[in-house]
Amino acid sequence: MGSGKYRYRVRVQAPIETIINGSPKYTWSDLGTYWANVKAIRSREPTEIKSIVDLTVYEITLRYLDITSKHRIIYDGKVFNLAEVVHDERKTETICNAVVRAGELPSANFVMQASGGISIGGSYV
Numbered sequence: 001m002g003s004g005k006y007r008y009r010v011r012v013q014a015p016i017e018t019i020i021n022g023s024p025k026y027t028w029s030d031l032g033t034y035w036a037n038v039k040a041i042r043s044r045e046p047t048e049i050k051s052i053v054d055l056t057v058y059e060i061t062l063r064y065l066d067i068t069s070k071h072r073i074i075y076d077g078k079v080f081n082l083a084e085v086v087h088d089e090r091k092t093e094t095i096c097n098a099v100v101r102a103g104e105l106p107s108a109n110f111v112m113q114a115s116g117g118i119s120i121g122g123s124y125v
Helices: none
Strands: 008-020 023-044 055-063 072-075 078-087 093-101 109-112 118-120
Touching (some): 023 072, 072 093
Antiparallel strands (some): 008 072, 055 093, 072 078
16 A cells, blocks of 8 residues: 555554552553554444444554554544454555444543453443
């Protein structure tokens, strides 16, 4: 992908664990700001039966960056929770599938699940 394809500035964040009174506390720490391509690939609006949350799935492409699904991306005031991260064979690009929940704000505090997933405000990411 040529440099013109990366037209949006995104902020990548990593979870940081701190022990307070013997209990782990997690916050987000900025890794940096990067140029990326961000595009919506599907959306699911809430229905009375299936879902109570409006979800949109995005594909975010960056130049190679050593990140995993434990990281997140902030773009345009939205939180992009990484569901899948794929690095190409030549380590030139990182492609992320990310989920955005309508109305979710970039919160500083969250809980790390035993499975490695992240819970923010009681919702599993």
